Amino acid sequence: MFYWDLSGLRIAWIQRLKELNPTLKPLVKEIACRQNAGENMLYSMHIYSAVRWHLNFTPDVETTRRRITDLRESLDDREQQKMAGQQQPDDGSWGLGMDVWYLRLYYSVDHVKGAAGKPKYPLIFLDPY
Numbered sequence: 001m002f003y004w005d006l007s008g009l010r011i012a013w014i015q016r017l018k019e020l021n022p023t024l025k026p027l028v029k030e031i032a033c034r035q036n037a038g039e040n041m042l043y044s045m046h047i048y049s050a051v052r053w054h055l056n057f058t059p060d061v062e063t064t065r066r067r068i069t070d071l072r073e074s075l076d077d078r079e080q081q082k083m084a085g086q087q088q089p090d091d092g093s094w095g096l097g098m099d100v101w102y103l104r105l106y107y108s109v110d111h112v113k114g115a116a117g118k119p120k121y122p123l124i125f126l127d128p129y
Contacts, residue, residue: 012059013056016055016059016061016064017055019061020055020061020064020065020068023068024051024055024068024071027048027068027071027072027075028048030075031044031045031048031075034075039081040078040081040082040085041075041081042081042084042085043074043077043080043081043083043084043096043097044071044074044075044081044097045084046084046095046096046097046098046103046107047067047070047071047074047097047098048071049098049103050067050097050098050099050100050103051064051067051068051071053100053103054067054100067099070097074097080096080097083096084096084097087111087119087120087121088121089121090124091104091123091124091125092108092119092121092122092123092124092125092126093105093107093108093123093125094107094108094111095107095108095125101125104125105125105126108123108125
C-alpha cells in the first residue's frame with residue numbers, strides 16, 4: 001500500500017511538469033542567454049529557485065503559476081536584479097524574490113558569515129511566526 005501511495009506523488013509531479021514546463025522552459029532559456037551575455041539575472045534566478053521548489057515539492061499549481069508569472073516579469077527588471085545581491089532592509093535576508101523561508105535562509109548564510117555576524121539590517125526573517 002505504501003508504494004502505491006508514493007507512486008501517486010510521482011504521477012502528480014509528472015503531470016505538473018507536463019502542464020507547466022512549456023511555459024517555464026522558454027523563460028529559463030532566456031535567463032541563460034542573458035547570463036551568457038553578461039547580464040545580472042540574480043533576481044530572476046532567485047524566483048526560478050522558488051518556482052522549482054513549488055513545482056517539485058508542492059501540489060500548489062496556482063502558486064507555481066503565479067511565481068512563473070513573477071519570473072517572466074522579472075526578466076526586464078534591472079533594478080531588482082541589482083537589489084537581489086544586497087541585504088533586504090524589510091527582513092534582513094539576501095533572498096529577494098524568494099517566497100520560501102528556507103531558501104531565504106540558504107541564500108543568506110554565506111553573507112551573514114561574511115559580515116562577521118553583524119549584518120546591516122536585523123535578520124527578521126529568522127523570527128518565529
